[in-house]
Amino acid sequence: MFERLSDRTSSIVFTVLVLGISLCTADIAEGLVLAISPLLTVLVMLLVITREGYTREGWHRLGMSESGLRFWPLALITTAGVSVLAFAGAVVVGAANFITPSGDWLQAMLVLCVTGPILAFAEELGWRGYLQPRLAFLGQRCAMLVVGVIWIGWHLPYILLTPYYHAEGERPFVLALFSATVIAFSFVFGYLRLLSRSVWPAVLAHFAHNATFTILATYAITTDRPVLVNEYLAGDTGLFVLIGTAVCAFAIAVRTASLTRRRSLAPSARG
Template identity: 45%
Template sequence: MVALLIRMLGDGVFLIWSLTPTIAALIILLALTREGYSKEGWKSLGLHRFGLRIWWLAFGLTLLISLIASFIVWVTPFASFVMPRVGAAVVLLNFLIMVAFTLPFALGEEIGMRGYLLSKLLPLGRTRALAVVGLVHAAWHMPLLFLTPLYHTAGNKLIVLPLFVGTIVAASFVFGYLRIYTGSVWPASIAHAVHNAAWLTLAAFTVTSSPVIVNEYLVGDNGLLILATTALAAAGLGYIFFRRGLNKNAQPSVAGGEVALETK
């Protein structure tokens, strides 16, 4: 099925694939649990709140993750910083356009993952729920990784796969903490879109004679440095939001009052 879609749609399969978590959540809400026929049921998706007060954090922190990783790789023997010929202003404008373009598709993933699924798994405990959602999200990418020529084809799968899964799980904590703290799926979606746009944009500032090492193993979408900085960001968010008592200012739940933020 996936291979057939690739032949028919080419790169467009990414756009369609990104909507499948939302489609799955809607099927569950409307056809299986019937929760979608009540206002409270729809609240489980986290669309009813915008979480505006931390949009800056969702944007800035996620961009910082890729920036720090890129700064580190620029001082290694594998890569150097270069100013794009079109100029930094054009590249940065393209970055903002890319964030806006990819946001609906990031939202398509997040509604299903951090929106519906996380809200239902929180009774397991916050850490377990975030880890499980991350693993599910990683598994959701596997058909693209193994059945198509469009996704991480340059690197050795034995190296790429652990880095990929590790980064997705670490990102699940970053996106998930934003979701839980605000009761909204929007900050998580913004963070997701910024990540997708940031690593592509920063590649324009990077020159390397070892593209696989740099773009697959060190930075890029889920290189080792991206994994490390994402994990540090997740630890920092967890400490700030939930260890220093700031959750007293948070929304009461991620699911319309059903699941308390204080769930550990």
């Protein structure tokens, strides 16, 4: 056990471990071990490989001590809002129709509301809580990009080696859409983490995205072209979701840059 590791070394070890777990566990319990592997890897890094988890600062750096409450509306707009607009777009172009939920949808929603936040937390504590701050030496935008690339790599065994995730559609096209959308999400979630100094807005954003597209795709949309709607247009990483998320990421980046410039000019203006 090391007292601590440099951010560069920590990020490399974390990445090797989390990608290794992903590759080895993609088909175990329908991907459940893979889903919580970022959280498991954080615990290994903090409690086994280093002693950071035995100090208050080690846990504080994960961003769990602040709620980031003022950024929760932005988290919902850039995820749940984008998914709603994406499915609305699928309806507008005639690929799908909204329907009234029926059957046991309420029970399914309750299950989703219990398991969804847990799985979102398990991922975000790894990506935005642990890894992104340790990649800050690259520059914040580059850190978000690298986290996005690693996030894609972490998903690939689940997509390529199992039938559980993005198993339909033309594989090259699906992977291209998936990769581009994950990068866009990495910037949106990354900015939420950076601006709020908290991991919770990213957790909320992750859960809101997963829950909204699941609810809409399963209980609120009917279509005779499910692959077109759920894979290519409005599903988890469809084209409409990609466009909406990329626009949100760009808008947040521009706003953040503007605020940064104002703050940097404020002292000289007062002088």
